[in-house]
Amino acid sequence: MxxxxxxxxxxxxxxxxxxxxxxxxxxxxxxxxxxxxxxxxxxxxKKGREEDRKDNLKERLIFAAKNVFFHTRILxxxxxxxxxxxxxxxxxxxxxxxxxxxxxxxxxxxxxxxxxxxxxxxxxxxxxxxxxxxxxxxxxxxxxxxxxxxxxxxxxxxxxxxxxxxxxxxxxxxxxxxxxxxxxxxxxxxxxxxxxxxxxxxxxxxxxxxxxxxxxxxxxxxxxxxxxxxxxxSKLLHIVVTPASIVFRDRRSYGVVDPIPDMEEAESFGLTKIEELSWKQLMDLDACMRCGRCQEACPAHSTDKPLSPKNLIQDLKEHMNDRLAKGKDPEECTPYQKISDDVLWACTTCAACMEECPAYIEHIDKIVEMRRYLSLMEGRIPEELNQTFRNMENNYNPWGVGFANRADWAEGLDIPLLSENGSAEYLLWVGCAGAYDDRYKKVLKALVEILKAANIDFAILGTEEKCCGDWARRLGNEYLFWMMAVENVEVLNGYNVRKVITACPHGYHTLKNEYPQFGGNYQVIHHTQLIAQLLEEGKISLKKSLEGTFTYHDSCYLGRHNGIYDEPRKILQRLGLSLKEMEKNREKGFCCGAGGGRMWLEEKTGTRINYVRCDHALALNPQGIATACPFCLTMFDDGLKAKDKIEEIQLKDIAELVAEAIK
Ligand code: SF4
Ligand code: SF4
Missing domain, CATH: 1.20.950 (Fumarate Reductase Cytochrome B subunit)
Structure with missing residues (x-):
């Protein structure tokens, strides 16, 4: 032997x-x-701004280990x-x-x-x-x-x-x-x-x-x-940097952007110099291995807009090297020489790029930082935004309808104002679309019917409510957002509001994830979450079963940004509808084209994003399309009209379908 x-x-x-x-x-x-x-x-x-990413280190390390060793996202x-x-x-x-x-x-x-x-x-x-x-x-x-x-x-x-x-x-x-x-x-x-x-x-x-x-x-x-x-x-650097980027990822909801510190005293806004990005944002640029997953998922890129999130990160990296490694003069070397305004305005902040990125790179905050610079430092905004911002400044809504009319939609519905019933359990946050958009007023009315049927104790703010500011923030007008956020929080805190129901995913995201930056801490519930819960608890009963094949479109701010995928689907199934999924659904859902303030911008280049999304839905030959967001509803409405399908296809918010079934 x-x-x-x-x-x-x-x-x-x-x-x-x-x-x-x-x-x-x-x-x-x-x-x-x-x-x-x-x-x-x-x-x-280290030349970047300080940022604390050391919280919950154990969870961060476990999460990164799973991603690195088991390739959970890459696979x-x-x-x-x-x-x-x-x-x-x-x-x-x-x-x-x-x-x-x-x-x-x-x-x-x-x-x-x-x-x-x-x-x-x-x-x-x-x-x-x-x-x-x-x-x-x-x-x-x-x-x-x-x-x-x-x-x-x-x-x-x-x-x-x-x-x-x-x-x-x-x-x-x-x-x-x-x-x-x-x-x-x-x-x-x-x-x-x-x-x-x-x-x-x-x-x-x-x-x-x-x-x-x-x-x-x-x-x-x-x-x-x-x-x-x-x-x-070389890009082999990702062997070292990508795991670190995952460890120090932003643990908050996608697309939560930080406020400008000392807003009232600040002398510069947004990204004027690359070193104004935080150390993690700079690290992101080295973590990118140019895999292109973000680009493939990007609705702007896939409809021939000039934006590619991959190229954006690479251009920023090249600029970082010019400025911080080669020491080029910041006066002569700016990020905007490589990245055009059109690239930045094309983003819908849908977070499809962030959902795909194996290095957990944060694209949206960089885009918003650069939009802040264009908006607040240079005043280089698309022409049509001037009016939108003016409307928000003067009447606290992007449509510019008089602020005194904000509660008109509720006339005759017998909904108490919070000023009359300060002890109401829930505040119904109406949102600008619910208050001013004729189509979405119907959804709010349907939601009110449901809340009343379930004996929910709720009230509204009426004319005390202002736009949540989401559009202003995503479009880089942080000053306008800041004013509205501060004033809204003051009103909400004044009434000691604890629970907020909203039918708008943008309001949901902003109140839930961003108002805490201004001292507003509320339990925010989207109407699909509440309705699903009411059905589950038997607090509303369905009088009839609905028929037909529907597809459900995931709003980016409800789905990817906040992980609400199941509730809307559960409701549709409870209603008796047969649910067919579009090819791009849930985490891989395709934006309607309205997010990131794109709702208020002309779409002059390439194919319209909402047309492409309508095609995804129409490919299933459904009898109806369900949404849970006022702006998705508008984009589908426009798309179906353009395709001459608006008479054939039922386009409904989930609340409308439920209200129909409880009658
Ligand atoms: S957030 Fe959406 S639109 Fe913007 S770069 Fe990422 S994928 Fe493209
Ligand atoms: S998905 Fe992430 S790593 Fe891949 S190209 Fe895009 S930013 Fe870079």
Missing amino acids: INPQEITRHVCWNIPLLFKILVYVGGLGTIALAVWSVYQRVQIW KDQYPGIMHLAIFWGFLVLLIGTILVAIEADVPFVHFYYGAFYLLVSLALDIAGLVLIIGICMALYRRLKEKPDRLQPEKAEDNLILYLLLAVAVTGFLTEAVRIAAQGFPKFELYSIVGFILAIPLNIVGINGTLAHRFFWFIHMVCSFAFIAYIGY
Whole structure:
């Protein structure tokens, strides 16, 4: 029986001392270079604004570990997900194996690389190498053959990195194979399964000597060191930065933007200089590996607008390097030289990019920061916004209808004002659309019927309510938003409001996630959440079952921004409707085109986003389309009219359908 001590290999077998010295010098040198280059990037990020992202560190680390090791988000896109998983795990296992071998070779009195452990490690490393090669081949096939739009334009480094990694893996196997052949095919080396099999043909053609072994070993080392040295100077940087970006991700709802500190005293607004971004926002720029997932999901990009979230991040990165690494003068080098106004105004703040991004990069806050600059520093806003902002300033609603008429919709409905019934359990936040848009007034009336049927104790603010300010904030007019938010919070807190019902996802998002920045802390409930709860608890009963096939459109601010996907669907099913899903639904839902203030902007370039979304719905040939947002309803209404389908398709808010069923 073979002595376990003999089941091993001599690390650096057949390698002359001079080569070994070169390896140590080269290895330490390239590792030092990689560490130095990452350190340099950290110094650049530190030039950014302070921001605390250290809360709930344990949760952050667990979340990042799940994402990194199990590729939870990346695998949602199957082919590239499996491809990256293969490269990741292949690489990681080989890295661990290399470290073990280095410990065995270099740490005195440590000897563990023999016997069963040697066999196990040999097998694991060969399988890992094979998995790595499969992953690289999948990536090369995709880049060279499929050439998906989202990966364009490519850079030379994209393929170079893959070839370099392939060379490391292949020369590793060749070195192993020639060693096995040169050592006479020891039986236990069968555990080095790939090397063993490869050694057979090499042996037949005579590549089995010590010279060939040294040659492959040398190439293997050169490629490995080149790979390490390249980490800090290519998108390989994501190996280090992306996990960190996930750890320090924004844990709040997507698209929550921070207020401008000291609004009244501030002298500059928005992104005037790149270093005004926080350190995490700067880190984001290095975490991007140009995978293009964000671009593929972006409704603006897919309807031929000039915006690509991938290019936006890359342009900002290039600018960061110009300014903070090369030290170019901020007067002569601004982000707006690379990023045009049209790019920034094209965003609907739908968060599809953020939902897809494997590095958890935050696109929306950067876009809003730049819009703030255009809006408040430069006054460079699309012409039509002048009127919208004026309307909000003068009448506290974007339509510009007199503020004194805000409660007219409720006439004859016998709804108490909060000033009359200050102890009401709920405040019904009507929102501008509910108050002024004729179509959405009907939805509010339907909602009131439901609330009354369930004996909910509620009141409204009437003319004391102002626009929540969502549009102003997303459009970069933080000053206008700030005024409305502060005044609304003052009124709400004055009445000691605790629970708020709203039928507007934009109001929901703003009151729930952003008013706490101004001291307004409320339990905010969207009408679909409340209705689902009332049905569940039997507080409203359905008198009839509705018929027909409906599709439901996810509002971005309800779905992706706030995770409300199930309640609207549950309600539709309870109503007896047959629900058909559009191809892009739930987390992958496609924006209606109204968000981010786009509701108030002309859509002059490319295909209209709402037309595309209508096509998604019409492809199902439904009898009805259900929504839960006033602005989605408007966009569908316009789209269906343009497609001459408005008479054929029922377009309803969920509240209207429920009100019909309880009569
Ligand atoms: S938020 Fe939506 S529209 Fe804006 S860049 Fe991201 S995906 Fe595109
Ligand atoms: S921002 Fe995120 S999703 Fe977009 S290209 Fe970069 S890493 Fe990929």
